[in-house]
Every structure is written in C-alpha cells, then in structure tokens.
Amino acid sequence: xxxxxxxxxxxxxxGGVLLALIWIAPLAYAVWAAFHPPAFEARFELTAPLTLENxxxxxxxxxxxxxxxxxxLLVTMVLSVQLVLCTLAAFAFARLExxxxxxxxxxxxxxxxxxxxxxxxxxxxTMRAFGLVDTIIAIGLxxxxxxxxxxxxxxxxxxxxxxxxxxxxVEGCSLLGLLWRVYVPLGKPAMLAFGLVSVSHHWNNxxxxxxxxxxxxxxxxxxxxSIFATTDSGTEWAVINAxxxxxxxxxxxxxxxxxxxxxxxxxxxGIK
Amino acid sequence: MNSRTWIHAWLMLLPAFVFLIAFTHLPAITTxxxxxxxxxxxxxxxxxxxxxxxxxxxxxxxxxxxxxxxxIYAAITIPASMALALAMALLVHWSFRGVGFIRMAFFTPTxxxxxxxxxxxxxxxxxxxxxxxxxxxxFGLPSANYxxxxxxxxxxxxxxxxxxxxxxxxxxxxxxxxxxxQSLREAxxxxxxxxxxxxxxxxxxxxxxxxxxxSVNAVINAFRLVxxxxxxxxxxxxSATMLLLYYIFETGFRFWDTAYAAALTVVLIxxxxxxxxxxxxxADRRVHYx
Amino acid sequence: xxxxxxxxATSALTLFAGQANAVDLEFYFPVAVGxxxxxxxxSLTEEYVANNPDVSIDAIYTGSYADTxxxxxxxxxxxxxxxxxxxxxxxxxxxIDEDMIVAWDNYVTEEEQEDxxxxxxxxxxANSQTxxxxxxxxxxxxxxxxxxxxxxxxxxxxxxxxxxANWDEMVEMGKxxxxxxxxxxxxxxxxxxxxxxxxxxxxxGIVAGNGGKLADDTGKNVTFNSEAAVGALEAxxxxxxxxxxxxxxxxxxxxxxxxxxxxxxxxxxxxxxxxTNVRTNAPFDFGVGFLPGLKQNGAPTGGGNxxxxxxxxxxxxxxxxxFVKWATAPEQAAKWTIAxxxxxxxxxxxxxxxxxxxVSDFPQALVAxxxxxxxxxxxxxxxxxKVTQLLNSALESAITGQTAPKEALDGAQAEADAILxxxx
Numbered sequence: 001x002x003x004x005x006x007x008x009x010x011x012x013x014x015g016g017v018l019l020a021l022i023w024i025a026p027l028a029y030a031v032w033a034a035f036h037p038p039a040f041e042a043r044f045e046l047t048a049p050l051t052l053e054n055x056x057x058x059x060x061x062x063x064x065x066x067x068x069x070x071x072x073l074l075v076t077m078v079l080s081v082q083l084v085l086c087t088l089a090a091f092a093f094a095r096l097e098x099x100x101x102x103x104x105x106x107x108x109x110x111x112x113x114x115x116x117x118x119x120x121x122x123x124x125x126t127m128r129a130f131g132l133v134d135t136i137i138a139i140g141l142x143x144x145x146x147x148x149x150x151x152x153x154x155x156x157x158x159x160x161x162x163x164x165x166x167x168x169x170v171e172g173c174s175l176l177g178l179l180w181r182v183y184v185p186l187g188k189p190a191m192l193a194f195g196l197v198s199v200s201h202h203w204n205n206x207x208x209x210x211x212x213x214x215x216x217x218x219x220x221x222x223x224x225x226s227i228f229a230t231t232d233s234g235t236e237w238a239v240i241n242a243x244x245x246x247x248x249x250x251x252x253x254x255x256x257x258x259x260x261x262x263x264x265x266x267x268x269x270g271i272k
Numbered sequence: 273m274n275s276r277t278w279i280h281a282w283l284m285l286l287p288a289f290v291f292l293i294a295f296t297h298l299p300a301i302t303t304x305x306x307x308x309x310x311x312x313x314x315x316x317x318x319x320x321x322x323x324x325x326x327x328x329x330x331x332x333x334x335x336x337x338x339x340x341x342x343x344i345y346a347a348i349t350i351p352a353s354m355a356l357a358l359a360m361a362l363l364v365h366w367s368f369r370g371v372g373f374i375r376m377a378f379f380t381p382t383x384x385x386x387x388x389x390x391x392x393x394x395x396x397x398x399x400x401x402x403x404x405x406x407x408x409x410x411f412g413l414p415s416a417n418y419x420x421x422x423x424x425x426x427x428x429x430x431x432x433x434x435x436x437x438x439x440x441x442x443x444x445x446x447x448x449x450x451x452x453x454q455s456l457r458e459a460x461x462x463x464x465x466x467x468x469x470x471x472x473x474x475x476x477x478x479x480x481x482x483x484x485x486x487s488v489n490a491v492i493n494a495f496r497l498v499x500x501x502x503x504x505x506x507x508x509x510x511s512a513t514m515l516l517l518y519y520i521f522e523t524g525f526r527f528w529d530t531a532y533a534a535a536l537t538v539v540l541i542x543x544x545x546x547x548x549x550x551x552x553x554x555a556d557r558r559v560h561y562x
Numbered sequence: 563x564x565x566x567x568x569x570x571a572t573s574a575l576t577l578f579a580g581q582a583n584a585v586d587l588e589f590y591f592p593v594a595v596g597x598x599x600x601x602x603x604x605s606l607t608e609e610y611v612a613n614n615p616d617v618s619i620d621a622i623y624t625g626s627y628a629d630t631x632x633x634x635x636x637x638x639x640x641x642x643x644x645x646x647x648x649x650x651x652x653x654x655x656x657x658i659d660e661d662m663i664v665a666w667d668n669y670v671t672e673e674e675q676e677d678x679x680x681x682x683x684x685x686x687x688a689n690s691q692t693x694x695x696x697x698x699x700x701x702x703x704x705x706x707x708x709x710x711x712x713x714x715x716x717x718x719x720x721x722x723x724x725x726x727a728n729w730d731e732m733v734e735m736g737k738x739x740x741x742x743x744x745x746x747x748x749x750x751x752x753x754x755x756x757x758x759x760x761x762x763x764x765x766x767g768i769v770a771g772n773g774g775k776l777a778d779d780t781g782k783n784v785t786f787n788s789e790a791a792v793g794a795l796e797a798x799x800x801x802x803x804x805x806x807x808x809x810x811x812x813x814x815x816x817x818x819x820x821x822x823x824x825x826x827x828x829x830x831x832x833x834x835x836x837x838t839n840v841r842t843n844a845p846f847d848f849g850v851g852f853l854p855g856l857k858q859n860g861a862p863t864g865g866g867n868x869x870x871x872x873x874x875x876x877x878x879x880x881x882x883x884x885f886v887k888w889a890t891a892p893e894q895a896a897k898w899t900i901a902x903x904x905x906x907x908x909x910x911x912x913x914x915x916x917x918x919x920x921v922s923d924f925p926q927a928l929v930a931x932x933x934x935x936x937x938x939x940x941x942x943x944x945x946x947x948k949v950t951q952l953l954n955s956a957l958e959s960a961i962t963g964q965t966a967p968k969e970a971l972d973g974a975q976a977e978a979d980a981i982l983x984x985x986x
Contacts, residue, residue, distance in 0.1 A: 012362075013368075016363040016364070017370075019359075019363070020374040020377035020378065023378050024376075025396075025403075026384070027380045029392055029396070030392055041395070041820065042395075042402070042824055085287045085291070088284040089288040092282075096284075097277065097278070097281075098277065098281040107289075109552065110548070111296045112488065116296060116299075118495075118537055118541065119300060120524060120525075121524045122302050122303050123295055124636070126299065128636075141295060142291075144288075145289065145290075145291035200440065203383070204385045204386060204499075207498070207517070211632070214622070216622075225387055226502065227623075229387075229503065234817070234836060235391060235820070237820075241392065243388075244384065244392075248383050248388070251383035255380075313660060394816070398814060399811070400809070400826035401826055409749070414746075415747060415809065417811035417812070420813060420962070421810075421811040506759050509812040509959075509961070510955045510958040510959040510964060522951075525632050526628060526632070526947045527947050528660070528947075
C-alpha cells in the first residue's frame with residue numbers, strides 16, 4: 001500500500017471528524033431547537049425538558065403537508081419531463097446528422113448557464129400571457145428543457161459503441177426502438193446522476209417559485225417555509241426548526257437508508 | 273444526407289427546443305429589448321431610452337457594489353466548495369468505523385433548503401446569544417457581529433453557500449474516486465510513490481471530467497444561490513451583501529422597475545455566457561478521456 | 563312524479579338564482595406577528611360571511627408585507643386582482659402610481675365619512691390620505707415602544723418601575739446597565755435598537771423626537787438631512803461609539819426579543835406587535851414605555867391598511883367596503899388587537915368591554931395607545947420602496963461607521979431628490 005504515516009492518519013481521521021462535526025452543526029442545532037422549548041433556543045443545557053409542542057405548533061400554523069405534496073409533485077413532474085425531452089434531444093445530437101446541428105447545439109450550451117432563474121421578469125410575463133400564474137406546472141415549465149441534461153446524456157450516448165447500433169438495425173429496430181432498447185438502459189447511470197442534480201435543484205428552488213405562486217395549493221416547501229419564518233416580531237427558532245425538520249425528514253431518512261446504493265450507482269454513472 | 277434522418281432528428285429535438293426557446297432564448301431576447309425602454313407605470317407609459325438604463329447602471333453605486341460582491345462571492349465559493357468536496361470525498365473514500373456518519377454529515381446540507389438553513393445560520397452568527405459568539409465569549413474573545421458589519425457580512429454569507437454545496441459535489445467526486453483502478457494504486461506503491469504525488473499525478477487528472485461537471489454546477493450556483501440573502505441580510509448592511517441576482521429581484525419585484533431589472537439581467541447573461549464559453553475552452557484542453 | 567320534477571326544478575332555479583346574487587370576494591392578507599394571527603383573520607372572515615349570506619369571502623394568506631405587495635401588484639398587472647388587500651400603509655403612493663387602488667370615499671355615506679373614517683386616530687390616517695381622499699383604512703397598525711428588564715434595572719441599582727423619560731436618561735441608565743465580564747467583554751448591553759432590514763422605521767421615531775419630519779404629505783418631497791434628522795442619526799451612532807451602551811454593527815430585528823430574553827440587552831426598542839411574545843417568553847418582569855426622545859416624545863407608526871383594488875365591479879367593491887366597516891368596528895377590532903398585539907386604530911375600540919377587561923389585566927397595552935399622541939407618519943413617498951431603501955442604506959452606512967451621519971444623509975437626500983423630481 002502507499003506509505004501512510006501515523007501523522008497522516010491522525011491528520012485525516014481527526015480532520016475528517018472535525019469537518020463532519022462542523023458540517024452537521026446546523027442540523028444538530030435544528031434538532032436541538034425543535035425538541036426543546038423556546039426558552040432553550042440559545043441555552044444548551046443538557047437537562048432541558050424535551051417537547052413536541054413546536055412540531056404541533058408548526059403543523060397547525062401552516063399547511064406543511066400540502067406544501068410537501070406540492071413539492072413532490074413538482075419535482076417528479078420536472079424530472080420525468082426532463083428525462084423524456086432531453087433523452088430524445090441528446091440521442092439526436094449524439095447519433096444523427098442533420099443540418100443546423102452545430103448551431104442548435106450551441107443554443108443548448110448557452111442554456112447551460114443562462115438558466116431560467118435569471119430570466120424571472122420575462123418568464124413571469126410569459127406565464128401571465130398564458131394564464132398560468134399560480135400553477136404548479138408554471139413552476140416547472142421553464143426547466144423542462146435542461147441543457148445540462150442534454151449535454152450530459154449526449155456525452156454518455158457518444159461513448160456507446162456504434163456496433164450496437166448496427167446490431168440493432170440488423171434486428172430491424174426503428175430509431176426510437178434503438179433509443180429505447182439500447183441507449184436508455186446504457187444511459188441509466190448518467191440519468192441517475194442528472195436525476196440527483198435535478199431533484200436537489202427543484203426541491204430547493206426558491207426564487208422563481210416565490211414569484212410565480214400565490215396560494216397554498218401551489219406553494220412548494222421553500223416558499224412555505226420562508227413565509228412561515230418571516231415575521232415582524234421575533235424569530236421563533238424553535239418552531240421554524242421544527243418546520244424545517246418535518247419537511248426535510250423524508251429526504252434525510254432516505255439518504256441515511258440508501259447511502260450506499262446512492263454512491264454505488266454514481267460509481268457506475270461514469271461521468272466522463 | 274438521408275432526408276428522413278434529419279426530419280427524425282428535428283422531430284426529436286422539437287419538444288426540447290420549444291421549451292428552450294420559450295423560456296430561455298426568447299426571454300433573453302425580450303430582456304435585451306426591454307432594457308432599452310423605461311418602465312411603464314399605471315399613470316405613465318414606457319418611453320424608449322436607448323442606452324439610458326445602462327448609463328443609469330454605471331452611475332448606480334449599488335450596482336457596482338453588486339458586481340464586486342458577486343465577483344468576490346464567486347471567487348470564494350467556487351474553488352472552496354470544489355476543493356472541500358474533493359477533500360471530503362478523499363476522506364470518506366475508505367471504509368472505516370463511522371464513515372457512514374461522516375458521509376451523511378457532509379451530505380445533509382443538500383436536503384435542507386437554503387431558505388430554511390438561513391435562519392439556523394442567523395442564529396449561529398447572532399451576536400451575544402448566537403452559537404459562535406457563545407464559543408467566543410467562552411474563550412474570552414469579544415463578541416462579533418458577522419452579519420451586521422460590512423467587512424464580514426459577505427464572507428459570512430459565502431460560508432453558508434460553501435457549507436451547502438460542498439457535500440453535494442462530494443458525491444460526484446466519490447463516484448469518480450471509486451473508478452480509479454486499484455491496480456494503479458498498487459503500481460504506485462511498488463514504485464515507492466508518496467501519497468501526495470500519487471494524488472497530483474494520477475488522481476487529479478483522472479477525475480478531471482468530474483471536476484468539469486462539478487465546476488459547471490459551481491459556477492451556476494455562485495450566481496444562483498441568493499436565497500439566504502433574503503433571510504440573513506437583505507443585501508445589507510449598506511449593500512455589503514448585495515448580489516447581482518438579488519438586486520435583479522429587488523429591482524424587478526420590490527421596486528417594480530422592470531426595465532432596469534431587464535438591463536441588469538442582460539449584464540448577468542453576458543457574464544454567464546462568458547463564463548460558460550471560457551469553461552468549455554478549458555474543458556476541451558484538459559479533460560483526459562480514456 | 564310531476565310534482566317532484568317541479569320541486570326539483572324550482573329548487574334548482576332558486577339555488578341558481580341564489581348563487582347569482584352572491585358576491586364573491588377575494589382578499590389577500592399578510593400577517594407579520596406569527597402564524598396564529600392568520601387564524602384570527604380567517605375566523606373574522608367566516609363570522610362575517612355567516613352573518614351575510616349574500617357575500618362569500620376567500621381570505622388568502624400571502625406571507626409577509628413585501629410578499630403581499632408583490633402578489634397584489636402582479637395580480638393587478640395580470641388582470642385577476644382581488645378586491646381587497648391588507649398592505650403596508652406606506653404603499654399608498656406606489657399603488658396610486660400603479661393606478662391600482664380606488665378611494666374609499668365613493669363607498670361611504672356622508673355620515674360614515676364623519677363617524678367611521680373620521681373615527682380613526684389621526685396618527686394612522688397620516689399614511690392613509692392624500693389628494694383630499696382616503697386611500698387606506700387602518701387595520702393592523704403598530705408603533706414601536708421601549709421594553710425594559712425590571713430585574714436588570716434592580717441589579718444596576720435603578721428604580722425598576724421608572725422608564726427613561728428622554729434620550730439622555732436612556733443613555734445614563736444604559737451606562738449603568740452595561741455589564742462586562744472579567745475579560746472586559748460586554749455580557750449585557752444597556753440599549754438595543756435593531757437596525758437590520760429597515761432601520762428607517764425606528765429612526766423616524768428618533769427624528770420625530772428631535773422635532774424633525776422626513777416627508778410631507780404629497781409623497782413628493784423629503785428632508786433627510788435637516789438638522790433634526792442629522793442630530794437624530796448622530797445620537798443613534800453615538801450609542802455604539804462614545805456612549806458605549808449598545809452593541810456595534812447592524813442589530814438583527816428578528817433576534818431582538820431573544821436578545822432581551824437572554825439578558826443581552828436591558829432595554830430594547832421594538833414593535834408593540836411583540837407584546838404578546840415578550841409577555842409569554844420573558845423570564846423576568848418587564849416594563850413598557852414611550853420611546854425616549856431627544857427633545858420631545860416621538861414615535862413612528864407602522865403596519866397595514868385595507869385597500870380596495872381596481873378591476874372589480876361596483877357591487878363587489880361596495881361589498882368589500884362593507885366587510886371592512888364591520889371588521890374595523892369596535893368589537894372586531896378589539897378581538898384583533900388582543901389576539902395580535904397591534905394597536906387598536908380607533909379610540910372607540912378601547913371603550914369596549916373586551917378591551918377594558920384586557921387592559922385591566924395587562925396595562926402595558928395602553929402605552930402604545932398613549933404614545934399615539936406623539937406619533938408621526940411612517941416614511942411614504944412615490945417610488946416608496948426605492949426611496950426607503952436608499953435611506954436604509956445610508957443609515958446602515960452611518961451605523962456601521964462607514965460614513966459620517968451628515969455625509970450619509972446628504973447623499974440620501976440627493977439620491978431621493980433625483981428620483982422624486984420626476985413626480986414634481
């Protein structure tokens with residue numbers, strides 16, 4: 001094995017633990033504040049009484065269940081549409097020759113960085129013109145065509161050996177059949193990688209949903225939490241953290257349980 | 273060229289491009305057009321002003337601060353979050369007791385919405401009763417007001433961004449590290465290669481594609497992640513934490529000066545386009561494919 | 563069979579006709595004192611609808627004041643505006659400029675003009691009327707007050723029941739109340755005046771206490787750098803500098819009650835809307851008093867008014883106006899005040915049995931009302947958010963020691979004039 005001194009080991013293990021402690025501090029504080037009465041928000045006394053009152057309070061003050069559902073709907077809808085649209089486009093760029101290919105691809109690259117988040121004002125006007133203000137679909141529409149997904153999938157598809165194409169053609173496969181039978185299965189790891197980026201992005205997205213939603217029926221968690229937390233009177237850390245925990249718990253638990261699978265599938269994603 | 277092929281191709285591209293044009297390219301163009309007019313109010317219609325909004329921008333001290341702040345913010349968060357992500361990946365790459373916990377610790381920021389953690393960090397930074405101040409006072413240091421002083425506010429905000437991102441990027445580096453063949457490691461050991469040399473000469477180049485992937489995300493996020501500004505500083509004190517996207521939102525949706533917001537957006541588009549082109553140039557040169 | 567059909571048909575017709583007569587109203591409201599107050603609005607709305615079957619009101623909680631304003635303006639621009647909103651009193655000029663509100667005068671009888679509109683505290687009407695018309699009806703209004711920690715006062719050797727009568731006294735007491743630990747670091751500050759987000763609000767009170775005024779009632783002229791204003795800012799800056807009774811830098815508004823409860827500050831300035839919060843959570847006896855003024859008593863008003871939005875039928879607007887008349891009637895206003903800590907906007911509200919009972923139990927609630935005699939309008943002009951923001955920046959700059967007070971305010975004045983000149 002590579003030379004590893006004792007110093008190295010202490011440095012790395014110690015450093016790792018210290019970094020992990022710093023990193024988990026906010027979550028740890030959220031747990032502390034959520035389970036103790038407001039009087040102990042800033043006092044870390046181990047004998048402080050535990051309480052579920054904050055959760056009850058948060059739950060009754062805002063319809064978090066509804067916000068949660070809205071967010072899940074949004075995230076699922078966006079990812080599904082993205083995968084369909086972008087797989088098609090990526091396949092076309094990877095395997096087909098057609099006029100205007102490079103121009104169109106440049107347009108895609110531009111979208112990579114000029115993302116819809118920037119074009120708030122204009123996209124709002126568009127939504128208004130279509131009467132889509134305050135709908136969940138309006139939150140997702142600007143993101144359906146993801147330049148990032150197209151780019152990523154194209155890279156992946158380009159690494160698939162052309163012999164497979166010919167083999168499928170020999171079998172009498174149509175273009176779409178080829179895509180579905182050969183490319184999609186081989187592209188799954190890349191789709192997973194992109195899926196993580198997309199879900200994470202839209203779960204956490206705040207600015208655009210803030211502008212485009214008005215009511216409880218469409219509001220995602222981020223907007224709901226921000227409304228909940230912004231008051232003229234004092235910041236109620238206990239209740240806000242209870243709300244935060246309630247809404248993040250599913251994702252956290254999901255990651256805890258499926259950590260290994262997560263990382264392993266990325267291993268196979270081969271982001272090359 | 274088989275005409276059927278390219279009809280198929282265009283059909284496959286059509287759905288994606290409809291959305292792309294509708295929500296990225298067209299708005300970008302109308303933004304540019306809008307930036308040449310003034311904002312229409314109920315009582316007064318819009319007036320063509322040519323470069324008027326841009327002149328206003330150059331004379332606007334808040335805009336200049338926003339530009340400088342955004343540049344500093346990007347310059348700090350991009351390298352720091354990427355370097356930390358790589359360091360974290362290296363740390364949890366091995367199997368040892370407690371690695372699962374440490375990995376989870378690094379990843380938790382990803383599942384907590386930024387707007388929610390902003391309040392937690394506000395508590396950490398609070399002078400007097402805040403966590404950091406409690407530690408400072410314990411060690412006899414004077415109280416610090418990180419978010420309330422112009423000197424430190426931007427860094428305080430940037431720290432939150434780095435905290436949020438590093439764990440997310442770590443996952444991609446983790447996957448990349450695990451694809452480095454064990455045989456390379458053994459060969460290096462036989463050669464008597466040191467840990468750091470191995471890292472520099474072998475690991476880094478091999479994970480370059482991941483680094484590109486991560487860097488694209490990091491650049492995007494450096495300009496996109498302004499949620500915590502809403503809760504923590506609202507751009508203050510005295511525009512010390514004013515970031516370009518936040519200023520666009522404030523101008524467009526609080527001041528209702530949509531034309532000026534359009535002009536500001538044009539600036540952001542230009543910056544991002546340059547950053548994007550620059551990155552792809554770099555990528556082409558450096559990426560090491562098998 | 564035929565009879566049944568006739569019966570069904572008639573019922574259907576009546577139902578239909580009944581529906582046709584019902585007026586559907588939409589109402590956006592923010593709540594800025596914690597989520598439970600949203601329930602009070604909902605129950606008020608439901609009570610009204612139960613007693614007035616020809617009206618249905620959909621009360622929609624739209625978040626903070628800023629969010630509600632955003633929603634309202636975007637809804638108006640989108641052509642699907644609600645009839646009624648509660649929004650900041652200072653939004654009046656913005657709404658007028660956007661041509662999106664209607665004056666209340668069209669929906670009140672002459673008698674109501676005198677009794678109802680005339681029955682609100684003048685301090686609150688200052689941000690509600692211009693061009694000779696009434697544009698907003700006060701509902702959730704507030705004013706900041708001084709809260710002090712009686713225990714801390716005792717420990718410092720001060721009379722726990724005596725509030726500082728003026729600024730100088732506040733500074734003197736503050737010095738005694740500023741406590742340091744062995745390393746020389748301050749563990750308790752004497753004074754805590756928050757300055758994050760919107761420092762101009764509390765500062766308006768200091769200016770009023772110094773005999774100054776920030777804007778006139780046309781929305782087109784401001785005086786940020788009058789002698790009184792500069793003096794007020796210098797006094798505020800001095801608190802963290804020469805006087806050393808307040809923590810330096812920008813102090814977080816949301817963290818102010820916490821700082822108070824944790825004993826970080828012995829005297830705090832914050833909204834009367836925090837009254838219930840402080841009462842519930844302060845682990846010590848506390849007092850509530852007027853904001854100590856430099857030369858005289860002075861305080862800003864704040865909070866939200868009802869506005870009627872354009873784009874609806876006369877019938878809808880009249881129905882909305884009638885709802886508001888009921889909601890601001892003494893009984894309802896009393897319930898609202900007690901539930902939230904906002905100041906009752908009319909003298910007659912304080913005369914109700916409900917209020918009298920509440921006040922006898924909790925006399926601190928009277929302070930905000932009594933201070934109204936000295937209250938001034940909150941800063942409100944055309945291009946309000948922008949003008950207020952540049953003032954906020956100037957204040958933040960001075961408070962953090964980046965610019966001298968006079969310089970900062972001169973700069974703000976110049977910038978504001980540049981913007982408002984378009985309106986003169």
